Every structure is written in C-alpha cells, then in structure tokens.
C-alpha cells in the first residue's frame with residue numbers, strides 16, 4: 001500500500017507499507033552483496049536505511065548461501081528486520097549474456113526465502129539496441145511479467161524499452177495493468193554511466209506519463225547522490241546504491257555535487273563520523289579493507305543526507321530550487337534539466353498551485369519550471385487597472401503583487417514600488433478572486449464586501465454588510481480561503497462541476513462534521529484543479545458539504561485507494577475554520 005504525504009513537482013513524500021513494515025519514500029536501498037558484505041545489514045538502520053536490496057540469483061547460485069536462505073529465511077540470514085527486496089539476475093544477464101535460470105524458478109526461490117519485494121526475470125535491453133531487438137526483448141519481458149503475477153508475492157513490474165520511447169510507453173501501460181507493487185524503471189544504468197542524462201529524463205518522464213501515479217517508482221541502478229534530487233523531482237521514489245561500495249573500492253568520495261578522488265583531496269567536506277575523525281591522508285594510510293569500509297560508510301552517509309535535504313525541499317516546496325543548484329554540478333545535468341520544458345503538461349498537472357516558500361530565480365533554467373507557463377496562462381485574460389512587467393512571468397495585473405507567485409518571488413531585479421493610488425482594495429480583491437476561481441467570480445463574490453486590514457496594514461478579511469466573514473486572504477501566499485458564506489456564494493457563482501470535488505453519500509455526514517476527505521470516497525472532481533487549491537466539497541446532487549485544501553492532483557486522487565484527498569477546513573455543520581491546513585503550518 002502506498003500513499004502520498006506531501007508533494008512538489010512530480011516528487012512526493014510517500015508511505016509504502018510492505019508486510020506490516022512501513023518505509024518513507026523517497027529512499028535508498030543499499031545493495032548488499034551477500035558474498036562480500038562491507039557494511040553489515042544490521043548496521044544499515046544507523047544510516048537511515050529502512051529497506052535493503054540483495055540479489056536472489058547470487059544467493060541461488062552459491063550453495064552455502066542458498067541453503068542458509070532456505071533454512072533461516074532471508075531476514076535471519078542477512079540479520080535485517082526491515083524490508084528486503086531482491087533482484088532476479090536480470091542485471092547479471094545484461095552484463096554477462098545468458099544466465100542459467102528460468103523465470104518461475106527464481107520467483108519460487110524468492111518466495112521460499114521470504115523476500116518482501118521480489119523481481120521477475122525481465123530483460124534489461126541496452127539503450128543502444130535496435131528497435132527490433134528492444135521490441136522482441138520487451139515481448140519476452142511482458143510474457144514473464146504475466147507469469148510472475150501468478151505468484152503470491154509483492155513484485156517489481158520493471159518497465160523496459162531502452163531509449164525507444166514508444167516501447168517505454170507500451171511497457172509502462174502493460175506493467176500498470178498488472179498487479180505489481182512497485183514499477184521500477186530498468187535498463188538505465190548505461191545511460192547514467194555515460195552521463196546521458198537527457199536520455200534519462202526522456203525515459204523517466206515518458207514512463208511517468210503512462211504509469212499509474214498510485215505506485216512507487218524505483219529508478220534501478222541510480223545511487224549517486226548527485227542524481228537523486230532531479231530523479232525525485234521527475235517522480236522517482238526508490239533508489240538503490242551499489243555505488244557506495246563500488247566508488248569506495250576505487251578510492252572515490254561521493255558528494256551531492258559530484259565525485260572526488262581521495263588522493264586529490266586535502267579536506268573532507270562532510271561531518272559524518274568518518275569525516276569528523278579522518279583526513280584524506282589518514283584514510284589513504286589505512287589498510288585496504290579498513291579504507292573500503294570507512295569510505296563506503298561516508299558514501300552511504302552522504303547519500304542519505306542528500307535524501308533528507310530532498311525531503312525537506314518537498315516539504316517546503318523548494319524542490320525546483322534544490323534541483324537547479326544540483327544540476328550545476330555537471331554540464332550534462334544542466335542540459336538534461338532543460339528537457340522538462342518538453343513535458344510541461346505532465347509536470348503542470350502534478351505541481352502544486354501554491355507553495356510554502358518563496359520562489360527563487362536561480363538562472364535561465366528557472367524559466368522551464370511549469371509554474372512560469374501556468375502563471376502566464378492563468379493571468380493572460382484577467383483585466384486590471386494597472387499592469388506590471390515581471391521578469392519571470394511577464395505582464396500581470398498589479399492587484400496580484402502580493403499574491404502567489406508574484407509576491408513570493410525573489411529575483412535579481414530591484415523591487416517595484418508597492419501599491420498605487422489608482423488601485424482600490426475592492427478592485428484588488430476582485431482581481432485576486434478572478435485569478436484564483438475564474439474570470440467574473442470576483443465581482444459576484446465580493447459585490448458587498450467590507451474589507452478589514454491586518455495590523456501590518458495588509459488586506460486580510462473580507463466581510464459582507466452584515467458582518468459575516470466571506471473569506472480570508474492568506475498572509476503566506478495572498479490567496480483566499482473562503483469561509484462558510486464565501487463557499488456558499490462560490491457554489492452559486494461557479495457552475496457544477498467546476499472547482500468541486502464530489503464525494504460518496506456514505507462519507508457525506510462525516511465531512512459535514514468537518515472530517516477530511518479520503519481518496520476512496522471521491523466520485524468525481526474538476527480535473528483542472530491542482531494540488532493545494534481551495535475546493536468546494538459537494539455530494540452528487542451538488543449540495544455543499546464543506547470546503548478545504550486539495551492535497552493531491554485529480555489524477556492521483558482517482559488512482560489512489562488510500563490517503564487524504566482534501567484537508568477539510570470546515571464542514572457545513574461544523575465550523576472548523578481554526579484548523580490550519582497542512583500547507584499553512
């Protein structure tokens with residue numbers, strides 16, 4: 001079971017429950033080579049690992065390991081209580097040609113040794129293979145996939161198709177339709193080894209555009225911290241790292257901005273237990289075994305640290321800003337990031353409408369964020385008394401100068417004069433409402449408005465002539481949260497099904513009392529809504545039940561069986577307006 005807790009771009013913080021064990025994504029599974037353990041699985045929790053991955057084919061092939069695994073089970077054998085995923089030998093097949101095992105045989109073995117997530121024997125076709133070869137490999141993979149889902153086991157349904165994007169699409173569509181637990185993206189290791197990051201972006205976004213958003217995506221073979229933030233932004237949730245050991249074997253030191261050679265370093269720019277204690281020279285002076293262990297340890301710390309930085313960026317809504325600093329560690333990454341503008345519709349659909357933090361312009365690449373085109377499109381038909389020119393968003397109504405994203409944007413330009421004697425408060429709130437709810441809404445919503453300013457002299461509350469509050473203008477982003485009266489008005493002004501989420505009658509009494517809306521109770525909704533937008537909650541007869549903040553994009557709400565769809569601000573029978581929404585705390 002998988003659910004989303006917070007999102008930014010296509011990235012998400014998720015909770016994945018496997019066999020009563022719960023892991024938070026995005027996360028990394030350290031690769032354990034059962035024949036050569038460098039950091040013991042039982043110590044992995046100290047680094048932050050909740051899931052590890054090992055290779056069932058290697059265990060199967062090595063008599064001593066095979067017997068131990070069958071006798072004790074994989075968790076006891078490796079001495080790890082968390083989630084254990086196994087690969088099937090596909091990678092060995094890609095590297096060494098053929099392997100001596102059948103699909104059903106390796107699946108049965110994974111089931112017998114008690115793995116939490118298994119993998120069937122898919123074929124990772126090399127990215128440079130011809131269309132014909134990739135297609136025939138894919139057909140075998142799909143046949144084996146259908147065979148695999150007959151096993152009672154949580155499984156990876158790995159998407160293949162090389163760099164042929166229509167084959168990736170076909171593969172993703174078929175894997176989505178089969179009951180897999182995770183949908184990894186496979187066959188991308190050569191792309192990463194050769195720094196072909198643009199091809200990687202094409203593959204990831206093509207697959208993400210086809211897969212159901214309700215399943216976690218594992219980017220197979222990606223474990224370098226430098227690549228993680230971009231991969232998460234594009235919607236990958238799980239990563240595996242053999243890199244922490246492989247690079248250490250080569251005396252290479254991982255950082256989130258690239259790889260360094262230990263013998264060229266004078267300082268260790270990290271504060272993990274290893275780097276606090278050693279200098280580069282001291283590490284070099286250690287025995288080979290000890291150095292491997294110490295350097296692997298640092299590499300793993302550095303990778304998990306980057307994951308925490310990424311999660312915090314999702315939480316505060318600054319994942320694009322983080323990625324735009326990371327892509328500057330390699331020119332090929334910078335070029336690859338520019339690809340996102342070719343996938344505007346996909347990114348726009350998932351990117352929240354408002355964020356906790358201000359936008360930071362970090363350079364030319366910032367223009368490729370979906371928010372730039374979205375904001376231009378959402379403002380182009382608004383009428384205003386005074387227009388301003390914004391370096392990021394172009395011409396916009398000055399009434400929106402405190403509203404997200406215009407008022408929450410840091411750029412190099414000198415800030416313009418705030419306010420204008422020709423702008424009245426009445427006009428300002430109407431333009432904001434038009435921007436937020438649709439053209440023409442403002443005039444009807446606020447025809448009798450009485451405006452109250454905050455202590456800091458900002459427009460804050462809008463009442464009607466009788467003193468009933470219609471809406472609050474949020475300080476954080478200058479957008480409205482409608483109160484009961486405002487929501488009743490919006491329902492009359494905006495025709496069904498615009499701006500609405502329609503819920504099952506079974507859930508209606510609870511929502512009226514202020515309960516949150518869960519995905520499984522949603523019957524339908526306005527597909528043009530975006531995550532973190534204010535919505536009206538209605539039943540199928542369009543009776544108003546409440547209002548709140550949409551937590552996911554419409555496609556996610558339709559795909560997920562679990563998780564919250566709307567954080568209810570108030571139910572029609574119970575004013576819950578003191579309850580702060582998640583994105584406001």
Ligand SMILES: [Zn+2]
Nearest residue numbers: 270272275298
């Ligand atoms: Zn370190």
